Amino acid sequence: MKGSVGLRPLFLLAALVSLLPALPSPPADARPQHGQPHKARLVRAESPRPRPEALVMNAWTVGLAGGLLEGAPIRLAAEMARVVDDGDNLHVLPVVTRGPVENLNSLLYLRGIDAAIINSDALEEYKSQVPDIQRRITYVLNLFPSELHIFVRPEIQSLRDLAGKKVNFNSQGTAAAYSGPLIFSRLGVEVEKTFIPHQVALEQMRKGDMAAVVFITSKPVDAFVKGKFEAGFKFLPVPYDSKFEDYYLPAALDAADYPNLIKQGERVATISVPTVLVAFNWPANSNRFERVARFVDHLFSRIDKLQGPGFDPKWKSINLGATVPGLTRFPAAQAWLDRQSATARASQ
Numbered sequence: 311m312k313g314s315v316g317l318r319p320l321f322l323l324a325a326l327v328s329l330l331p332a333l334p335s336p337p338a339d340a341r342p343q344h345g346q347p348h349k350a351r352l353v354r355a356e357s358p359r360p361r362p363e364a365l366v367m368n369a370w371t372v373g374l375a376g377g378l379l380e381g382a383p384i385r386l387a388a389e390m391a392r393v394v395d396d397g398d399n400l401h402v403l404p405v406v407t408r409g410p411v412e413n414l415n416s417l418l419y420l421r422g423i424d425a426a427i428i429n430s431d432a433l434e435e436y437k438s439q440v441p442d443i444q445r446r447i448t449y450v451l452n453l454f455p456s457e458l459h460i461f462v463r464p465e466i467q468s469l470r471d472l473a474g475k476k477v478n479f480n481s482q483g484t485a486a487a488y489s490g491p492l493i494f495s496r497l498g499v500e501v502e503k504t505f506i507p508h509q510v511a512l513e514q515m516r517k518g519d520m521a522a523v524v525f526i527t528s529k530p531v532d533a534f535v536k537g538k539f540e541a542g543f544k545f546l547p548v549p550y551d552s553k554f555e556d557y558y559l560p561a562a563l564d565a566a567d568y569p570n571l572i573k574q575g576e577r578v579a580t581i582s583v584p585t586v587l588v589a590f591n592w593p594a595n596s597n598r599f600e601r602v603a604r605f606v607d608h609l610f611s612r613i614d615k616l617q618g619p620g621f622d623p624k625w626k627s628i629n630l631g632a633t634v635p636g637l638t639r640f641p642a643a644q645a646w647l648d649r650q651s652a653t654a655r656a657s658q
Contacts, residue, residue: 375426455582464542475521478511603642
């Protein structure tokens with residue numbers, strides 16, 4: 311009797327496992343290839359024949375990797391999903407992830423993900439291991455720029471003064487935590503990197519325990535607009551040149567952004583990291599391509615709704631025709647723009 315009682319948990323576990331649904335394998339062109347980063351090889355059982363209602367539900371569903379729950383990208387993803395929703399004809403599922411680099415990883419390897427919001431320089435991590443990364447990924451929309459803010463203590467006068475000093479790049483998973491060290495590497499400035507919440511780092515700056523904080527986000531940043539700082543706290547300029555041409559764009563900070571830190575008429579040169587809606591480069595006329603094409607058509611056709619009241623103000627500055635350094639546009643997005651251009655010419 312004791313032996314049979316001891317086996318009961320095993321029988322129960324086996325019964326539960328048998329009830330779990332098997333997951334379908336990803337399409338061949340989305341599976342990890344040898345040598346690609348973060349790859350995972352999973353062996354899954356064959357899926358049961360899908361029910362008719364499951365086929366209808368999945369036919370026009372698009373998975374969209376958004377980002378961290380507290381970040382702007384997942385909010386934009388949720389707003390896109392709301393505006394493009396078309397019942398069984400289109401259903402976009404925003405997915406919370408670990409951040410912009412993880413979004414690109416999800417787009418390459420995660421089942422059900424067709425599009426993602428990434429920072430353009432996330433491609434850098436994949437260049438050596440996925441040489442064709444810029445052919446596998448296409449962009450749909452340049453959403454907004456995330457400006458580089460290098461905020462320093464009064465005794466710091468130049469980027470070189472930061473060498474060997476403590477600089478904070480925000481918590482892991484944020485844009486600053488990934489792009490910040492990459493940008494400093496390109497600048498040739500070696501610093502003591504920390505990755506703690508910026509609120510904590512700013513307090514350490516005031517006490518003299520931290521030389522600088524690096525924000526990479528859309529201006530204006532509340533911490534600098536509302537914060538009170540002693541005289542001499544400032545933003546360092548970062549001139550745009552050839553070492554930033556592959557992923558970045560020129561930008562500037564001025565008094566309109568930060569009236570308490572920048573004098574009227576002055577501008578602080580910096581760079582920005584484009585935050586981009588990208589899609590996997592599915593073969594033309596494939597089911598997954600057609601899904602993303604329908605998503606693009608709904609999104610572009612309804613962009614005016616997103617630019618209206620009740621949505622993130624960033625939508626008002628979005629230009630559908632804006633390009634993204636280092637990537638080509640998703641074919642359906644380019645076709646939509648071409649049709650609009652042809653219609654405009656015909657009406658003149």
